[in-house]
Amino acid sequence: MLSRRLRQLVRLVVASLAGVVVASGVAAGHVRFVTDTEDVGEALQFLADALTDPVNAVLLGGGGVGVLVAIVVYLQIEPFQRDVEVFRDVMTGYSDLLSWLLRLGFGLPLVGAGFAGYFMNPVVDPVIAPPIARLFQIGLGFALLFGIATRVAALVGLLAYLLALPVAPLLLFSLEWIPGFLAIALIGSGRPSADQMFKRVAEAEGTFYGRIDPIHDAAGWLNEKVDPYEQYVPLIIRVGMGVAFAFLGLFEKLLAPGMALSVVEKYNLTAVVPVSPELWVLGAGLSELALGVAIALGFFTRASALTAMFVFTLTLFGIPDDPVLAHIGLFSLASALLITGAGPYALDNYIGASKPSAQVEEMLGRSGEPSD
Incomplete structure (x- = not known):
């Protein structure tokens, strides 16, 4: 049994990493909605220059390793197991809506x-x-x-x-x-x-x-x-939303750095988080791409969908002239995944992330609440 202090540390690490992903969402909106520039930039040159910058490489590499370590540790000790189980059952109760x-x-x-x-x-x-x-x-x-x-x-x-x-x-x-x-x-x-x-x-x-x-x-x-x-x-929503999200990260940010950099400049995003504009674009694009792949594969589906919802919400507040209606479809798909979970053919089904506990089912059954 791991100590209470270690559990608290893991919770802090997970929360911090989630905060980094959400913060990058300020630049992760639909770039074409808020910029007039037609210059997409030289994608390969941009990626080569940005990724060979030592500071960018250390920050991105460290962030990626940190996320992987947090996932492995979380799967081992599951510090929020009871909370997640109850959350699943509550959300599943909204299936009729x-x-x-x-x-x-x-x-x-x-x-x-x-x-x-x-x-x-x-x-x-x-x-x-x-x-x-x-x-x-x-x-x-x-x-x-x-x-x-x-x-x-x-x-x-x-x-x-x-x-x-x-x-x-x-x-x-x-x-x-x-x-x-x-x-x-x-x-x-x-x-x-x-x-x-x-x-x-x-x-x-x-x-x-x-x-x-x-x-x-x-x-x-x-x-x-x-x-x-x-x-x-659930499979259609998950794969469709994941592909759409990854597509935006790849083709609106990483492969169109000129447009993405113009958004960073227009809204002075480097004043929000003091890193280079190139790192802003890389962070937003890679986060969006990784989140889309995770959703499409059904990996921590509800957590990934919840993160996507925070990204959309933060984008709307961080970029005031981003059209709200343009995000409602993706927002509703993310909300639907909170209800349905991963569905068939998902990684969650192999790591136990979509299986309600018998304890929660028994608890809800005793209280007279529906468990499906």
Whole structure:
């Protein structure tokens, strides 16, 4: 049994490392949203110069080693085991609201994009969003918000994104639309939703609407086809969000240092943490890339998702003109992972990070609270 002092030390190290990652999030927003520069810079030259700087190498190397040591030690002594177990069970209890969370997370940005005049991403040329496209987004967004023909609306949105992608390649910087639409299409409307309300009325004995309802049978057929795949929703959210996050770290920071450095200069971020601008960009890009890979692989999924949420929140406060709507989709995916956990095909399933304890299940069962 390790001493109490050692446990306290580990907690301090873990908290400090988390603080470093979160601090780097100030520069980890969507760079293209807040800079007008078109100069992406020389990526290879930037990386070579920045990584061969002794100070940068020591700080980055030391930080990486520190994170690995903290993870190994944490897995050995699990200082927050009880807290994590209870947190998992509490979050899992919100599973019935998962669809509502995702519908809000992707319906609101669609409505906002329609009224603002862009197509799904603020940096996409407005010519892609003529009046008909703006009305389309507003209508689709309200369909998701109210839960009307939810699965069909999500599939239509996914198709629209994929068709627009060759015309507007900058949509790649909003990859979260793909897992978002897919997850909503698989999980359905849930509650509260108009779909659920109409279904209940149609199924109730003696209702007039039940006799004239034109879509109840068709919706039932679609639900039967899709329902078996609902179990893969956590996997889709996890991989989709992880890839989107890693993509931003790689292509908005590490491979576009000119743009990222302009953001550091614009907001005087070196006054927040007194390191070189190059280290700011490296720290933000590598943190975003590592966090995305961890989420995609399902490694400490809930902790990684919670860290991502802190990064988004800190970005919104640290960069005041960063468009809030542009982050809601990623924020909702991270929130969904807090509820679902890693799902299938995740590293968490091999290290025990997604398994509730029998003690907690028994405790919740005695108190009458649901454990699922």
